[in-house]
Structures are given as C-alpha cells and as structure tokens.
Amino acid sequence: MSPVLVAETDTGVVxxxxxxxxxxxxxxxxxxxxxxxxxxxxxxxxxxxxEPGAGKSGLLNGGVAHAALSLDCKLCLFDGKQVELGQWRDCAEVFVGPNLGDALSVLKRLQIMMDRRYTYLLACQRRKITPHDAFLPYVVAIDEIAYFSATIGKKLDREEFASLLRDLVARGRAVGIIVIAATQRPSSDIIPTSLRDLFAWRFAGRCTTNSSSDIVLGQGWAQLGWSANTISPTNPGAGLLIAENGSPQLVKVAYLDDATCAAIAKYAATLRRTVRERVEDRQPVAA
Ligand SMILES: Nc1ncnc2c1ncn2[C@@H]1O[C@H](COP(=O)(O)OP(=O)(O)OP(=O)(O)O)[C@@H](O)[C@H]1O
Ligand SMILES: [Mg+2]
Structure with a gap:
C-alpha cells in the first residue's frame, strides 16, 4: 500500500x-x-x-497548475506583470517579476544545469532523462516573452535574454526542461521562424491578422483556412492548437478562475512542502 501523506493546516491535520x-x-x-x-x-x-485578452494567461495557468501538482517536477516562473503567475510562487523554485537582471541570472543557471545534465547523460550513455532519474524535470513558464526580450532594460541584456531562451528551448527537451511561453505580440521580431519551429506545441488564441496567426502556427496555414483571426473576440480561450508535423485543431481552453487557482496553488504548495519536509527529516510517513 502506498504511504498516506498528511499535512498540518490551519484547520488541523488533513x-x-x-x-x-x-x-x-x-x-x-x-x-x-x-x-x-x-x-x-x-x-x-x-x-x-x-492578442491581448485572447486567453493566453489562462492556458499558461492551466499548464502551471498541472506542473505544480506534479511532485516529479520543479517550476521556474517569469511574469513581468506578477499577478498572472503570482499565485503559484509558493510552488516554484524561483519567481521572476519585472526584473531583467533576475531573469538573466535564472536563465543562466538553467543553462548551466542543462549542460551538467547532458554531461551526466553522456557519461551514462543515455540520450534523455526518465521518470526514474534523481534529477527532476523543470517547467519554465514565461508570461510575456516580449516584456523581457523587447521591452525592459538595455538592448544587450534583452538580446542575451532572447538567446538564452532560444538555447533552453532548443536543447532543454531531453534533459526535462519544458518551456511554456506566452506572447501578446506574435510578430517576427519576437518570434522569428527559427524560434517558433523549436516549439513542438503552438497555440494561437485570437490574432489581429492572418500573418500573426501564421507566425504562431506556421507559414501558410491562414491561406489554407486556418487563421486565428477568425476566432471571435468575445470567445477568450478559444484558439488553434498545432503540433509539429500536425494540422491545427480548434480548442476551447479550460479556464481556472482566481479562486480555483488560489485553491489549487495552496494545495500544491502544501503537498510540495510536506514531501520536502519528509525527505529532509527522513521521517517515515504515516502508513
Ligand atoms: N478559457 C477561457 N474561458 C473563458 N473565459 C476565459 C478563458 N480564458 C480567458 N478568459 C477570460 O478572458 C480574460 C482574459 O484572459 P487572459 O488574461 O488569459 O488573456 P491574455 O491573452 O493573457 O491577455 P493579455 O495579453 O492582456 O495578458 C480572463 O480574465 C477571462 O475572463
Ligand atoms: Mg496574459
């Protein structure tokens, strides 16, 4: 029988x-x-x-909620607005707000970790991590790439952010680094084709033009009738999802309202804290 985890909360032991x-x-x-x-x-x-209000943060929150409840992964959250992912900060290893210096330092640490993991895999003659590895996958969630790559700070720093992010997206997959990134500005300066094509999954919520839709989904889809410009502005959370080598499909994203996010985040934080304390104390859990 698997062990039962208990936690002490304000209302007693649960x-x-x-x-x-x-x-x-x-x-x-x-x-x-x-x-x-x-x-x-x-x-x-x-x-x-x-476009703004398309439901991007809603989808990002859904992914982060799953990751927060997954005790076999860690979270790094980047949110210039702070309030979109802020509810999950107690579940995260690190939460980066509107500070480009912090964002760069976290991305550099992730890059070093990625390189070390590859060195380890090479030494073990393996090509990717598995659920049995001692080191855990990381979900790196970024709410608004353009804020860090094109808005705040100095040009050189923004460019460094873009190139570090590209490296993580390009090389991080096999060592368990999962990047989930949202952008309000699906323009070629923010999402060049070479970066877009590194994302296996792409979701286009309502876009203002066919070309912005193509920047997310891939060149030519609008001409074939798949444009996120056709999505009603009164239908947030609806969008076109495409997988690499696949065709777009229309999806309505499940929405977690503030109270639901707060409840899940609190539960996930308790779960994570309890498991960490058990490991640190090396105490046997209640049978
Ligand atoms: N899946 C959904 N179902 C129903 N309503 C949704 C959904 N997603 C978002 N909404 C509604 O649309 C509003 C805007 O959504 P959201 O904040 O996710 O948009 P956004 O694309 O992140 O906007 P911005 O670019 O301004 O950050 C939400 O406050 C919510 O009321
Ligand atoms: Mg948003």
Missing amino acids: ELGPALSIFDPVYIGTDEFGQPVKLPLIYRNLLIGG
Whole structure:
C-alpha cells in the first residue's frame, strides 16, 4: 500500500490526495467535438500567442497548475506583470517579476544545469532523462516573452535574454526542461521562424491578422483556412492548437478562475512542502 501523506493546516491535520506527474499528458480543454484535449509536455515546449485578452494567461495557468501538482517536477516562473503567475510562487523554485537582471541570472543557471545534465547523460550513455532519474524535470513558464526580450532594460541584456531562451528551448527537451511561453505580440521580431519551429506545441488564441496567426502556427496555414483571426473576440480561450508535423485543431481552453487557482496553488504548495519536509527529516510517513 502506498504511504498516506498528511499535512498540518490551519484547520488541523488533513490527509493529502494523490499528485499528478509531469510525464502524464496535460489536460488543457476541449475540442470542437467536446472531447478532452491533452498535451504530452515532457520532452516538448509550448508557445502561446494571441492578442491581448485572447486567453493566453489562462492556458499558461492551466499548464502551471498541472506542473505544480506534479511532485516529479520543479517550476521556474517569469511574469513581468506578477499577478498572472503570482499565485503559484509558493510552488516554484524561483519567481521572476519585472526584473531583467533576475531573469538573466535564472536563465543562466538553467543553462548551466542543462549542460551538467547532458554531461551526466553522456557519461551514462543515455540520450534523455526518465521518470526514474534523481534529477527532476523543470517547467519554465514565461508570461510575456516580449516584456523581457523587447521591452525592459538595455538592448544587450534583452538580446542575451532572447538567446538564452532560444538555447533552453532548443536543447532543454531531453534533459526535462519544458518551456511554456506566452506572447501578446506574435510578430517576427519576437518570434522569428527559427524560434517558433523549436516549439513542438503552438497555440494561437485570437490574432489581429492572418500573418500573426501564421507566425504562431506556421507559414501558410491562414491561406489554407486556418487563421486565428477568425476566432471571435468575445470567445477568450478559444484558439488553434498545432503540433509539429500536425494540422491545427480548434480548442476551447479550460479556464481556472482566481479562486480555483488560489485553491489549487495552496494545495500544491502544501503537498510540495510536506514531501520536502519528509525527505529532509527522513521521517517515515504515516502508513
Ligand atoms: N478559457 C477561457 N474561458 C473563458 N473565459 C476565459 C478563458 N480564458 C480567458 N478568459 C477570460 O478572458 C480574460 C482574459 O484572459 P487572459 O488574461 O488569459 O488573456 P491574455 O491573452 O493573457 O491577455 P493579455 O495579453 O492582456 O495578458 C480572463 O480574465 C477571462 O475572463
Ligand atoms: Mg496574459
């Protein structure tokens, strides 16, 4: 029988339920036939684009919620606005607000970790991490790439941010670094084709033009009738999802309101803290 985890809360001792795994597909919403849409995120990255109010942060929060409840992964959160991902900060290893210096230092640390993991895998004659490895996958969630890569700070620093991010997206997959990044500005200066194509999953919420939609989904889809410009501005969370080598599909993202996010985040933080304390204390858990 698997051990039961208990935690002390304000209202007494409660039994903690089962957790999720980052190696499981992540539920993001329903397709146009009402069927659930699940994305395997391990060994992959997700790009989310769309105009302001399209529902990008909603999708990002759904992914982060799954990651927070997955005790087999760690979180790094970047949020210039602070309030979009702020509720998850107690679940994260690091939370970067509107500070480009902090963002650069976290990305550099992730890059060093990535290189060391590859050195380890090479020494073990392996090509990717598995659920049995001692080191855990990282979900790196960024709400508004353009804020860090094109808005604040000095030009040189912004360029360094863009190149570090590109490196993580390009090389991080096999060592369990999953980047989920949103952008309000699906323009070629923010998402050059070479960067876009590194994201296995791409979601285009409503876009103002066919060309912005193509920047997220890939060149030529608008001409074939798949443009996120056709999505109603009164339907936030609806968008076109495409996987590498696949065709777009219409998805309505499941929305977690503030109270639900807060409740999940509190539960996930308790779960994580309890497990960490158990490991640190080396105390046996209640049977
Ligand atoms: N999946 C959804 N279902 C229903 N309503 C949603 C959904 N996603 C978002 N909304 C509504 O749309 C509003 C804007 O969503 P959200 O903040 O996710 O947009 P955004 O694309 O991140 O905007 P911005 O670019 O300004 O950050 C939300 O406050 C919510 O009311
Ligand atoms: Mg947002």
